[in-house]
Amino acid sequence: MIIKLIVLGVVFYGVYFIFFKKPNMLKNKYEDSETVVECEECGVYISTKEAIMKDGKQYCSKECAKLK
Numbered sequence: 001m002i003i004k005l006i007v008l009g010v011v012f013y014g015v016y017f018i019f020f021k022k023p024n025m026l027k028n029k030y031e032d033s034e035t036v037v038e039c040e041e042c043g044v045y046i047s048t049k050e051a052i053m054k055d056g057k058q059y060c061s062k063e064c065a066k067l068k
């Protein structure tokens with residue numbers, strides 16, 4: 001009987017984590033995609049996913065980063 005209660009507790013804990021952790025993960029992903037940075041060269045706003053990193057600064061394109 002006690003083992004059953006422990007198993008039930010673990011199941012509830014798992015369900016709790018699934019329901020309360022997933023929205024947070026989705027929210028974090030959403031926030032990541034929404035993050036915008038300003039190009040150091042021309043001032044255009046670009047998402048961090050599109051940004052090109054060079055010397056710790058972010059640029060909108062290879063032309064701005066002078067990587068060509």
Ligand SMILES: [Zn+2]
Pocket residue numbers: 039040041042043044059060061064
């Ligand atoms: Zn630029």
